[in-house]
Amino acid sequence: MFFTNLLTGFELLFTPLGMGMLILGVVLGIFIGAVPGMSPSMGVALLIPISFGMDPTFAFILFVSAYQAANYGGSITAIAVNAPGTPSSVVTAIDGYELTKQGRAREALNTAVISSAFGGIVGVILLIVFSASIAKIALKFGPAEYFALAFFGLSTVVAFAGSNALKAIVGVLLGLLVNSIRLDSFTGDERFTFGIIELYDGISFLPAMIGLFALGEIFYQLESYNSEKTKFLSLNKTKSLISNFFNSKLTLVKSSLIGTFVGVIPGAGATVASFISYGEVKRCSKQKDKFGKGSLEGIMASEAANSSSVGGALVPLLALGIPGSATDAVLLGALTLHGLVPGPELFQTNVSLVYGIFAAVLFANILIIFFGLLGNSLWLQVLKIPKSIIYTLIITLCFIGSYTVQNSLFDAWVCFAFGILGWFLKKYKIPSATVVLGLVLGQMLETNFRRSLIISGYSGFLTKPICLIFLILSLFSLIIPVFSKKT
Amino acid sequence: MIEKSFLFFLLLFSVFFLFFSGINLEKTDVFLIPFIYSIVLLISLLVLFFKKIEKTSEESKLSKKTLTIISITFLYLLFLNFYGFLMPTLLFCCITPISLNNKNYFTIGILSLVWTFGIFNLFKYVFQITLP
Numbered sequence: 001m002f003f004t005n006l007l008t009g010f011e012l013l014f015t016p017l018g019m020g021m022l023i024l025g026v027v028l029g030i031f032i033g034a035v036p037g038m039s040p041s042m043g044v045a046l047l048i049p050i051s052f053g054m055d056p057t058f059a060f061i062l063f064v065s066a067y068q069a070a071n072y073g074g075s076i077t078a079i080a081v082n083a084p085g086t087p088s089s090v091v092t093a094i095d096g097y098e099l100t101k102q103g104r105a106r107e108a109l110n111t112a113v114i115s116s117a118f119g120g121i122v123g124v125i126l127l128i129v130f131s132a133s134i135a136k137i138a139l140k141f142g143p144a145e146y147f148a149l150a151f152f153g154l155s156t157v158v159a160f161a162g163s164n165a166l167k168a169i170v171g172v173l174l175g176l177l178v179n180s181i182r183l184d185s186f187t188g189d190e191r192f193t194f195g196i197i198e199l200y201d202g203i204s205f206l207p208a209m210i211g212l213f214a215l216g217e218i219f220y221q222l223e224s225y226n227s228e229k230t231k232f233l234s235l236n237k238t239k240s241l242i243s244n245f246f247n248s249k250l251t252l253v254k255s256s257l258i259g260t261f262v263g264v265i266p267g268a269g270a271t272v273a274s275f276i277s278y279g280e281v282k283r284c285s286k287q288k289d290k291f292g293k294g295s296l297e298g299i300m301a302s303e304a305a306n307s308s309s310v311g312g313a314l315v316p317l318l319a320l321g322i323p324g325s326a327t328d329a330v331l332l333g334a335l336t337l338h339g340l341v342p343g344p345e346l347f348q349t350n351v352s353l354v355y356g357i358f359a360a361v362l363f364a365n366i367l368i369i370f371f372g373l374l375g376n377s378l379w380l381q382v383l384k385i386p387k388s389i390i391y392t393l394i395i396t397l398c399f400i401g402s403y404t405v406q407n408s409l410f411d412a413w414v415c416f417a418f419g420i421l422g423w424f425l426k427k428y429k430i431p432s433a434t435v436v437l438g439l440v441l442g443q444m445l446e447t448n449f450r451r452s453l454i455i456s457g458y459s460g461f462l463t464k465p466i467c468l469i470f471l472i473l474s475l476f477s478l479i480i481p482v483f484s485k486k487t
Numbered sequence: 488m489i490e491k492s493f494l495f496f497l498l499l500f501s502v503f504f505l506f507f508s509g510i511n512l513e514k515t516d517v518f519l520i521p522f523i524y525s526i527v528l529l530i531s532l533l534v535l536f537f538k539k540i541e542k543t544s545e546e547s548k549l550s551k552k553t554l555t556i557i558s559i560t561f562l563y564l565l566f567l568n569f570y571g572f573l574m575p576t577l578l579f580c581c582i583t584p585i586s587l588n589n590k591n592y593f594t595i596g597i598l599s600l601v602w603t604f605g606i607f608n609l610f611k612y613v614f615q616i617t618l619p
Contacts, residue, residue, distance in 0.1 A: 170535065176524050187517055407616070427493075
């Protein structure tokens with residue numbers, strides 16, 4: 001059954017449209033990742049509007065291949081000009097740029113390509129293994145378990161915020177409150193809608209997410225904007241040392257596993273995975289002193305981890321309907337917009353979509369090797385595009401994308417309002433992803449809480465073992481920041 | 488100062504939700520959950536508000552460049568409501584790069600034309616979505 005489903009996924013991927021979407025996704029993804037200021041979440045959010053007329057499977061082949069490739073793309077500019085294209089490639093820049101200064105840019109770039117692809121493939125293998133089995137268990141979940149799961153998803157974000165735990169709580173609550181603006185799904189009573197028809201279905205996810213991740217990010221980057229062009233670097237033709245990988249298998253495997261498992265945790269994401277992996281590899285390395293001064297091992301640790309975190313983050317999204325990262329929150333919104341119900345039921349109702357995603361992530365990594373090794377110099381050309389032009393085009397795309405959700409300019413205004421909110425949140429270090437998680441999980445949290453209350457009262461939360469485990473874990477997640485502060 | 492103002496705005500936001508859910512709570516219990524959210528948010532914000540803030544010069548002021556672009560974007564959206572997609576987008580694509588000190592007027596002009604009409608036709612004929 002499993003292999004038949006996987007074959008269905010591959011069959012869909014190998015249709016002309018499937019391959020077209022895969023190649024387009026990888027090319028756009030590398031571009032998105034390479035442009036400093038464009039993040040994978042921003043890129044995927046901007047791709048959603050063009051997918052409305054498409055079959056959801058092909059739309060998601062486009063999204064996930066762009067998501068995977070964007071995580072790699074960030075390393076190109078990080079290594080070549082010390083301008084990380086994505087937040088997770090900040091760690092890559094530490095050693096990558098040092099190698100560039102030593103005239104070993106191509107070696108560093110090739111290391112990043114292979115490490116990314118290796119990490120990505122490990123991530124997708126674990127995604128295939130875990131998500132199907134977790135989804136099987138999750139199919140037995142009732143409202144109490146779903147409530148506890150959503151609560152756990154939100155509380156882990158707080159645990160991972162470290163010293164910013166209070167700010168993360170504020171972000172989550174903002175998202176939850178904004179989510180409560182809608183007609184009540186049980187009684188149909190108006191809640192904070194004040195007679196505005198556009199608010200009856202709640203604030204649309206996509207305009208809010210585009211506003212927070214894309215528009216807010218641009219407003220924030222404009223603060224440090226200067227019109228000077230980035231110094232362009234042409235790559236010398238040094239030999240690529242692919243043989244390095246055979247000497248560093250352990251580093252790659254370890255970093256990929258760290259990346260996948262960190263990716264599974266909601267709110268942690270690629271950046272946390274890169275930092276943890278880099279620290280761990282440095283701790284165990286025989287050449288600790290080389291780290292920070294141009295270590296290929298450092299690049300491997302960072303790139304393998306951030307790429308494998310994509311597969312990891314997709315596990316809770318596909319199996320449970322809980323986003324593992326900011327980009328997954330955008331993908332969750334995209335699933336809803338395509339009329340699909342995220343969570344374990346996807347494995348029963350949309351088998352081709354789920355296995356199409358698996359196949360796409362797997363082959364996206366293979367294409368990354370091809371496009372990465374061949375086109376490193378070409379991707380660097382993105383640095384020639386002036387930021388003023390990039391910002392302008394992205395702003396127009398934000399509004400077009402928001403408008404196309406319901407053909408309503410109201411959504412464009414929602415995007416604008418969330419853009420300003422996103423700017424302030426970023427300025428004051430309240431993670432935008434926390435607001436999005438609150439917004440996305442709010443409905444799941446509230447609906448299942450009330451359903452469970454109707455079915456079995458308050459005792460329902462305490463008598464069901466899975467629910468109780470999640471609630472205890474949530475409690476720990478909320479307590480961790482308090483104790484970590486004291487110590 | 489700006490951080491305090493932002494937190495104050497968020498405080499007002501939570502008080503707004505607290506007030507409206509509080510007065511409606513007697514009529515229907517659908518406001519109970521937002522009521523609880525807004526109380527927790529209010530408490531968290533109050534703690535943040537009275538916490539000592541580490542000031543940096545970057546955070547203490549609002550960037551003029553950002554405010555300029557926000558104003559242009561606001562006008563763009565307003566014109567989008569009244570005049571449709573083409574003209575406002577064309578103007579927006581010309582004005583924004585210039586206001587960001589890009590003096591390559593010819594490139595900006597050509598790019599604005601190609602982008603505006605390209606996107607409009609792409610959505611209209613390929614995606615079957617008519618922009619305003």
